[in-house]
Amino acid sequence: MTRRRFLTAVAGSTIANGLVTSNRSAKAFAYEPYPRDDELTTVVTSCAHNCGSRHVLVAHKKGDVIVRLSTDNGQYQGSPWGTDTEELPQLRACLRGRSYRMRVYSAERLLYPMLRVGERGEGKFKRISWDAALDFIAEKMLYLKWEYGDTALLDQSYAGASWGVLHKSDQISGLLGRFLGMFGCRTSSWSVPSYQGTVFSSQVTFGSIDDGNEDDTFAHSKLIIMWGWNPAYTFHGGNTFYYMRLAKQRGCQFVVVDPQYTDSAASYNAWWIPIKPNTDAAMLAAMAYYIFINNIQDQDFINKFTQGMDAGTMPFWARKRENFKDYILGQSDGQPKSPEWAEPICGVSAENIKKLAHLYATTKPAALKASWAPGRNAYGEQYNRMAAALQAMTGNIGVLGGCSEGVGKGWHPEAVAYPYDEYSNIWKQSIKSDRWAHCVLNYPQVKREEIGLWPQSDTDGQIPNIKGIFWQGSNWFNQLPNINKAIQAINKLELVVCMDATITPSGLWADLLLPIATHFERHDVALPWYKGHYYIHRPKVIEPLGESKTDLQVLTELAYRLGFGKKYNPKATRDYFHNNDAVDEAYLQEWWENKVMSRQQVEMTWAEFKQQGIYKFKLSRPQIAFQDNVEQGQPWPTSSGKIEIFSTYLAQIHDWSRTAYGYEIPAIPKWIEPWEWLNDDKTIQYPFHLITPHPRWRTHSIFHNIALLRETYEQEVTLNADDAKKLGIKTGDIVELWNARGRVIAPAYVTERCMPRVAVLHEGAWMDLDKIGVDRSGNPDFLTLDEPSPAGAFAYNTVLINIKKTDLSHRPGWDRLATARSHIFRRDSSS
Ligand SMILES: Nc1nc2c(c(=O)[nH]1)N[C@H]1C(S)=C(S)[C@@H](COP(=O)(O)OP(=O)(O)OC[C@H]3O[C@@H](n4cnc5c(=O)[nH]c(N)nc54)[C@H](O)[C@@H]3O)O[C@H]1N2
Ligand SMILES: Nc1nc2c(c(=O)[nH]1)N[C@H]1C(S)=C(S)[C@@H](COP(=O)(O)OP(=O)(O)OC[C@H]3O[C@@H](n4cnc5c(=O)[nH]c(N)nc54)[C@H](O)[C@@H]3O)O[C@H]1N2
Ligand code: SF4
Ligand SMILES: [Mo]
Numbered sequence: 001m002t003r004r005r006f007l008t009a010v011a012g013s014t015i016a017n018g019l020v021t022s023n024r025s026a027k028a029f030a031y032e033p034y035p036r037d038d039e040l041t042t043v044v045t046s047c048a049h050n051c052g053s054r055h056v057l058v059a060h061k062k063g064d065v066i067v068r069l070s071t072d073n074g075q076y077q078g079s080p081w082g083t084d085t086e087e088l089p090q091l092r093a094c095l096r097g098r099s100y101r102m103r104v105y106s107a108e109r110l111l112y113p114m115l116r117v118g119e120r121g122e123g124k125f126k127r128i129s130w131d132a133a134l135d136f137i138a139e140k141m142l143y144l145k146w147e148y149g150d151t152a153l154l155d156q157s158y159a160g161a162s163w164g165v166l167h168k169s170d171q172i173s174g175l176l177g178r179f180l181g182m183f184g185c186r187t188s189s190w191s192v193p194s195y196q197g198t199v200f201s202s203q204v205t206f207g208s209i210d211d212g213n214e215d216d217t218f219a220h221s222k223l224i225i226m227w228g229w230n231p232a233y234t235f236h237g238g239n240t241f242y243y244m245r246l247a248k249q250r251g252c253q254f255v256v257v258d259p260q261y262t263d264s265a266a267s268y269n270a271w272w273i274p275i276k277p278n279t280d281a282a283m284l285a286a287m288a289y290y291i292f293i294n295n296i297q298d299q300d301f302i303n304k305f306t307q308g309m310d311a312g313t314m315p316f317w318a319r320k321r322e323n324f325k326d327y328i329l330g331q332s333d334g335q336p337k338s339p340e341w342a343e344p345i346c347g348v349s350a351e352n353i354k355k356l357a358h359l360y361a362t363t364k365p366a367a368l369k370a371s372w373a374p375g376r377n378a379y380g381e382q383y384n385r386m387a388a389a390l391q392a393m394t395g396n397i398g399v400l401g402g403c404s405e406g407v408g409k410g411w412h413p414e415a416v417a418y419p420y421d422e423y424s425n426i427w428k429q430s431i432k433s434d435r436w437a438h439c440v441l442n443y444p445q446v447k448r449e450e451i452g453l454w455p456q457s458d459t460d461g462q463i464p465n466i467k468g469i470f471w472q473g474s475n476w477f478n479q480l481p482n483i484n485k486a487i488q489a490i491n492k493l494e495l496v497v498c499m500d501a502t503i504t505p506s507g508l509w510a511d512l513l514l515p516i517a518t519h520f521e522r523h524d525v526a527l528p529w530y531k532g533h534y535y536i537h538r539p540k541v542i543e544p545l546g547e548s549k550t551d552l553q554v555l556t557e558l559a560y561r562l563g564f565g566k567k568y569n570p571k572a573t574r575d576y577f578h579n580n581d582a583v584d585e586a587y588l589q590e591w592w593e594n595k596v597m598s599r600q601q602v603e604m605t606w607a608e609f610k611q612q613g614i615y616k617f618k619l620s621r622p623q624i625a626f627q628d629n630v631e632q633g634q635p636w637p638t639s640s641g642k643i644e645i646f647s648t649y650l651a652q653i654h655d656w657s658r659t660a661y662g663y664e665i666p667a668i669p670k671w672i673e674p675w676e677w678l679n680d681d682k683t684i685q686y687p688f689h690l691i692t693p694h695p696r697w698r699t700h701s702i703f704h705n706i707a708l709l710r711e712t713y714e715q716e717v718t719l720n721a722d723d724a725k726k727l728g729i730k731t732g733d734i735v736e737l738w739n740a741r742g743r744v745i746a747p748a749y750v751t752e753r754c755m756p757r758v759a760v761l762h763e764g765a766w767m768d769l770d771k772i773g774v775d776r777s778g779n780p781d782f783l784t785l786d787e788p789s790p791a792g793a794f795a796y797n798t799v800l801i802n803i804k805k806t807d808l809s810h811r812p813g814w815d816r817l818a819t820a821r822s823h824i825f826r827r828d829s830s831s
Contacts, residue, residue: 035062044076044613046526046536047097048519050159051699052235054528055093056614057100059520059541066520066542069093069101077614086219086246088616089239091534096699099706104518104545108503108705108814111546114513120491121769123508130547130577133512134554138561140495144467145185150428151464153185153495154436160473160500160702164524164538165417166587167551169473173416173424176472176499179555181426182564187464188425189433190454190660190792193479195372195407197380197793202406204647205388206626207637212408214623215239215531219246220401223363225255225356226270227387228280229371232263233696236371236408237531244268253363255356257283259691260718260760261753273356274755276678277689277797279346280374282671284386286342286350287357288328291393296361298395305630306392307638308646308668315640315648324389324645324668337671345671345679347755361394365401368394369408373693373797378674380793385669389645397643398630400622410531411623414599417591419570429464430454432660434480434786434794437489440466449662452792468495472551475701477506478767481784481796483775484742499551504701505767516551517544523584525591533617535596537610540581552584553577645669661790675787676800678757686739686800688723688759692780693797695762704766710813715778716749718760719803724750729805736774736806737761739799742782744775745810759803763796768811776811 040060047055056072071093074083084090113133118124128136144152157176161169168174171189180186192199202209215237218224224247231240245267248254254270256262257280261272275283291297302309308318310325322332330336339350339357346353360366370387374380388406396402416424431439432452439451446463453461469490471477477486490496490509498510501518519526521544526536544550549557552569557577559568569576571583592606602615609615621627628634635641639648651667653659676682678689697713698704717737719729729735731750736743737759746761754760761780768777775782783799 035067040067043539043541044536045520045538045541047093047100048161048163048526049699049702050162051096052529053094053238053240054091054163054526054532054536055097055238056091056536057093057097061542064542066101066104069098071098077616078612086216089242091238091536091614095709095712096697096703099703099708102706102708103502103703104520106502106705109545110500110503110507110513110515111548112515113547116511120496120511121487121509125513130549133514134558134561137495137497137512138558140468141183141185141562144495145183148465148467150185151187151462152467153180153183154187154189154464154466154469155180155427156189156433156436156469156474156476157472158474158476160475161519161551162473163527163529164519165415165527165591166524166584167519167522168416168420169551171425173420174472175551175555176470177427178420178424179559179568180470182423182559182568183562184428186427187466188427188430189436190430191432191434191452191788191794193376193433193794193796195375197375197377197789197791198372198384198407200381200791200793201375201384201388204649205385205638205644206404206406207644209407210409210412211404211406211625212236212410212530213403213405213625214410214533214619215243217400217622217624218243218367219250220622221247221252221365221367221403222401223253223255223359223366224268225257225360225366225368226262226264227257227368227370228374229369230258230260230262230264230693232267234694236529237410238528238534239532253359255359257356259755259758273348273352276345276347276755277691277758278374278377278674278677280383281379281386281669282337282342282345283348283353284383284390285328285337285669285671286339286346286353287360288324288386288390288393289337290339290354290357291361292325292328294358296358297393301395301397302393305397305636305643307640307642307644307648309389309393313642314646318646318651321646321651322668327668327670347678360390364396365399366394366396367401367403368396369403369405373691376794376796377789378676378787378793378795378798379672379789380795381665381789381791382669382672385645386671388643389669392643392645398624398626400624402624404625408530410625411533411617411619412530413527413533413535414591414595415527417587419568419587423567428459429456429462431464432788432792433476434788436466436469436480437482437486438786439464440489440492441485447662448657448660452660452662452788454660455658466493468493468497470497470499471506471510472499475500475504475506477509478504478701478779479763479781480786481781481794482741482786483767483779483781484773485786499554501548502705514554515546515548516554517548521545521548522550523581523588525588533619533623535609535615537613539610549577550580553580660792663790665790674795674798676785676798680800682800686802688757688801688803690737690759690761690780690783690799690801691797692761692763692784692799695764698762698764700764701766704764705813707813714749715746715762715765715810715812717746717778717803718749718751718754720754720756720758721750721752723756724748727803727805729803734806734808734810735803736808737783737801737803739783739801741785742775743773744778744780744782745806745808746778747810759801766814768814770808774808776809778810
């Protein structure tokens with residue numbers, strides 16, 4: 001407060017008992033009074049990013065500033081205030097979404113283009129003009145393409161903004177891929193960190209990744225097995241937890257197969273079956289054994305709908321090959337996959353395996369929700385395929401309350417607005433995303449299978465000569481495995497560009513930082529993730545902060561400098577960089593009218609949608625994957641038209657060296673030993689198996705800088721109480737986790753809720769390397785291995801480590817002040 005304002009304020013007040021009391025109305029206050037609701041403008045929009053859901057955020061603003069955020073209260077869906085029913089549940093935002101205002105106005109907000117002046121990774125930048133930044137990039141792009149050829153630029157855009165209709169970041173139909181493809185210099189990254197094992201499994205088994213139901217169908221299950229799934233943290237739909245609660249209220253039983261007793265297990269009072277990480281395929285095989293031996297499979301379903309489940313369902317051309325039942329019973333390899341066989345592999349008693357198999361085969365309908373994390377492992381695809389075999393043999397596919405997920409894509413809207421339809425996803429070569437560093441470090445002595453080089457007709461086998469990286473909607477330097485190897489590789493590059501709204505750990509390794517407007521600062525429509533049949537309108541709530549521009553503005557302007565501006569953004573003219581609103585509106589309106597209204601039989605006009613804010617589809621029946629296949633005999637989109645437990649595609653590959661996989665993948669699901677696990681000799685040196693699930697308090701790395709969220713949760717390593725006792729570790733002690741790949745620091749959380757010899761450290765902490773190469777933030781990707789599974793699964797949960805107490809300090813965040821207090825509340829329980 002200035003001296004003048006203070007005096008003015010005091011002039012209208014009397015001083016009594018040392019207090020300043022006002023004898024006038026609000027004017028007497030010296031500070032800006034906190035605005036009342038009725039002084040604010042309300043704008044309905046949504047939360048963003050790659051979190052598994054999509055919820056309503058309501059911005060309340062004064063002038064051009066968002067003063068507070070609230071969420072759905074029923075009325076934004078056209079119902080009276082407070083409406084929240086099974087048919088029309090609210091889309092209520094979680095804590096992360098509700099704290100978004102702090103992200104928009106955070107200290108780490110990137111406001112101006114910046115050019116690196118120090119060494120890579122040192123974090124020294126100077127502010128430059130947009131003109132200078134874009135000239136620099138355009139010149140460098142031309143040079144790299146001319147000097148090193150059309151694979152020199154690596155597209156590492158990812159899902160930070162993948163769920164917007166117009167401002168989309170991802171590899172398949174994102175803005176950057178289209179830009180680099182049109183420029184004619186792009187190496188693409190083909191594997192998805194989330195679920196490449198699952199994608200592979202769903203494609204070979206069902207011929208489709210659309211194997212998901214809408215979440216409301218969970219409310220009809222009698223048994224839900226959460227296999228490596230913790231929807232209390234990571235939903236895979238908009239209202240997952242709500243519908244599961246309804247199931248619970250209706251008497252559904254819950255089981256959790258997970259190395260951790262999760263919050264989901266606690267919420268539903270589930271039967272917890274702790275399992276050694278990476279051994280899920282073996283346990284599922286043993287369940288199949290029990291079901292076959294006791295003849296409680298749904299043989300009718302098997303006969304009608306599956307290929308290769310048993311001898312009777314093998315195709316005639318492969319009669320002599322191994323079928324699934326023969327493998328399970330040990331008739332083909334002499335090893336019955338019995339519960340007794342699985343017990344020492346999985347650490348689950350034979351008795352519990354039988355009990356669960358019996359429960360699953362005899363409870364109808366039952367949902368085996370096989371989530372992605374157990375497939376984010378060495379040979380993860382085998383787990384997913386095994387789970388699909390179980391879902392099929394119990395006849396739980398295509399029925400209400402059953403489940404065939406998998407990838408779990410449910411009903412999904414028309415995803416993108418023109419201009420993406422044309423020239424999207426053009427690439428010169430495509431590699432497994434987690435092998436870029438290996439490729440750069442070993443070029444040109446690289447074999448196809450080492451980098452998962454995708455087969456091509458014209459330039460097959462050409463190893464990409466990567467010299468530059470673009471990150472858009474991606475913090476991949478912080479998120480891909482084996483960061484220390486990536487650090488070596490990045491120093492070989494000649495151009496690294498980071499487009500983000502925030503200064504991120506990746507950004508610190510870039511040459512140029514381009515400030516991007518957040519979704520509050522541009523016009524778009526939000527899509528739900530894999531499930532949820534609705535759209536949410538996202539108007540521009542405030543003007544872009546600082547000199548921020550949208551991704552589309554930046555790439556359009558760059559395209560103009562490189563000579564294809566008009567082709568890249570046909571509705572725009574050159575002044576789009578300064579004036580984009582009308583063009584964005586035109587694209588969105590066209591999308592709504594040509595795709596949503598005409599193809600999805602929606603009658604609400606664009607103007608009405610904009611006014612209403614949310615459009616929810618009314619489906620004529622619950623959305624259940626493969627219902628028509630089961631009820632109407634429609635073929636599955638596989639070669640045989642059946643659910644392929646025995647895969648025609650895999651069975652017919654003769655030359656594995658010509659595939660991106662490199663190694664033979666069996667035609668039926670099998671248990672294959674991972675390369676690091678608890679039954680391994682490597683445990684002498686590294687006795688703990690580390691799993692690295694997704695955090696509740698962040699979306700990957702997003703929200704790591706929100707101090708308020710860090711007050712509620714902490715980047716900590718969860719340890720089993722017996723293990724911790726042996727190591728002399730208590731809750732709150734700072735420990736070092738290490739292996740041959742790296743060293744990280746985190747506080748310990750000691751509990752009985754984690755099985756022995758397993759440690760849990762959540763992904764997404766913002767890396768913070770010290771001078772001796774130790775990451776003080778506790779980012780598990782210094783410990784993960786960049787060795788991918790043959791089918792492309794990322795081995796994020798295949799990690800052996802050792803643990804000890806340390807004097808090195810943990811650094812929970814860049815500001816170093818906002819330390820979480822959560823461990824204080826836990827300290828007593830472990831001491
Ligand atoms: N809050 C939040 N939600 C998110 C995200 C986020 O970052 N934050 N990210 C989103 C994205 S992109 C994705 S891909 C999904 C990920 O969704 P998931 O893959 O389902 O989630 P994870 O958190 O990795 O792991 C789920 C559970 O699997 C267990 N688990 C780990 N390894 C194994 C194993 O080998 N076997 C078994 N049986 N269990 C295992 C973990 O203990 C954990 O409880 O979540 C999405 N939702
Ligand atoms: N150890 C371990 N590591 C993992 C995983 C694991 O299970 N274990 N999971 C993996 C998985 S499944 C995933 S999906 C990845 C996620 O990896 P990333 O996609 O790299 O992770 P995010 O933290 O979501 O980073 C997205 C970035 O996009 C920025 N962004 C958001 N919106 C926009 C926008 O509109 N424009 C631009 N230009 N930028 C924007 C955000 O600020 C953020 O920096 O992490 C992977 N890493
Ligand atoms: S972070 Fe995800 S779950 Fe939370 S409000 Fe946003 S969209 Fe919803
Ligand atoms: Mo993911």
